[in-house]
Amino acid sequence: MTLRLVAAPPSFSLFTCRATASTASTALPPPTPTPTPASSTPPSLPLTCALHCPHFQSCSGCTHEFNLHRPVILDDATDFFRKHGVSDFTFDTCKLWGWRCRAKLAVRGSSTEPLIGLYEEGTHNIVDIPQCKAHHPNINAAVELLRQGITELGVGPYIEDEGTGDLRYVQMAVTTHNTSLPAAERYMNGKVQITLVWNSRNENSPGSDKLNALANFLWKNGGPRSRVHLIHSVWANFQTSTNNIIFGNRWRHLLGERDFWEHVGGIDVSLAPSCFGQANTR
Template sequence: ADTASASSSAVSTDPNTDSMSVNLAREQGVVVHPTLGMSEPWRYRNKAQVPIGVTEGGLVGGFYARGSHRIVDMDTCLIQDERNDEVVARVKEIGRMLGISAYNEETGRGLLRHVVVKTAFRTGEMMLVLVTNGRDIPHADAWIGSIREHVPHVASICQNVNTKRTNVIFGDETRVLWGRDVIYDYIGNVQFAISARSFYQVNPVQTEVLYSKTVEYAGLTGKETVIDAYCGIGTISLFLAQHADQVYGVEIVKEAIEDARSNALLNNMRNVKFEVGASEDVIPAWKEQGITADVIVVDPPRKGCDPRLLDTILEMKPERVVYVSCNPSTLARDLRILEDGGYRTVEVQPVDMFPHTVHVESVALLVRDGIHR
């Protein structure tokens, strides 16, 4: 249903530029569909990352005040799953009771930096990650016992150690305090193992909408070879693999590829191969090995595709390119390059992945000149 919130107009960090991009696309004959929004655009986030601070009343956790690093305590966020709010509130309560100190950015002292909660919407499993400034947690057994007692759906309690003076949330070391090192969830028919540091889309309802549109635009009949650039933990790759002959995924983050391979095994999908590296380096190497793609799917970060990847796509000449974008400005820029290289943009489908924010994702279908859709 086209019931998107007010955030669903195609805007990002530069609304004027993005609006111009959409209007120009329409003038050039590209179909830009109405944004696919949520019928219930509330409580959709499956992950909470809450910074922890301290006041005279003890631990607080919530949002930073505008233009500062002063933490405003928060008990409820209307776009967070209620269970996330419940766990964060419980952790703060237990921390106050046990006298746990909060990290102080100015002094570099104090223990608890962030509370991260992940909730699997389909299975109901929950993971709690305590991000700490050091390995030692006072009263760890009491803390874990109380969390397990009051939050029965928690399947994993982890600790991430971050002792650096940085705004980055996670450090390099993660260990399990209780339970499993992953929780499990589904998007469509595909199961995913989610670890403490796995990237996983925060809006599972709209993710299924986005990925279903991606598969539709790929036009798969079961005979195609597909390359998924920027594959992450394999979410889009595994969706595509249900409908393609062979899928190749590439991602520069080693840990993400390890997760992708595990997720392929978890779903018994043997027609997927993942490789670590930059797409612009790996895909030409695949071409030299005789691997050619009928369809290339790209899902780059906000800065868009690396220019060398765009050159690689133009050299490989797949029949279709499906471009999943989180930034309309860089999408418009990259579509221009692909069109100048012999492709035609057929249509674009915006999807409101983050209701009540200015961010909208979109899926664009391009076909090579001379190829009928």
């Protein structure tokens, strides 16, 4: 078996925009955006604040492509607050790219050509989204590492019509609260907690050897002793239901740290992978 090292996570600058009531109502129409290669980094705050994502037309994850600093609903919100006597309403977009720190992705396709992404709107056809611009860059890097592991180990993605296969979904969650780093460096150095949703009843079911092999592959190539420390921990969830519920009731911690810390509302909170968490950590 040939092991490939995952490339260093891509880096990019994080931009924010702020729109005020006056700019929201008087801004000029955006100029025509200049297309950018799929692999390129978003330019320094383009006038259109465009998503620049190669998956936008087919992926159901994002509904707004241009003028991210001025979503359509902003005008309605501005009018609402003006009617209630608030004339200085402002809107802060926070991060325009790389803001999503929690993602649940379906795994379909084949072991030689796995598809890891979201359903096309209104269907159960998977759109592979390796270059998602909304994802924290370390999620994309972890997805690529998972893709390598599936291929190297012959892990079978789930086949809905037959109820067969090994890996149904994966949840990626990035912890950005590493107090050993300066605050300004914590976000871009976030580590990824990976949950593998396995198509079996428990860790003793047939196929558990592949689950353990995949977890070990991720840890060996993305853990603290790898060339690029990317992975915080690896968990397993066991689900055999034929409905659309992603998670089953049985969870197992496999490798890495158990505690996944975030700073929420001024306090430190440890979130289990089964807990709900906002995709945008700010």
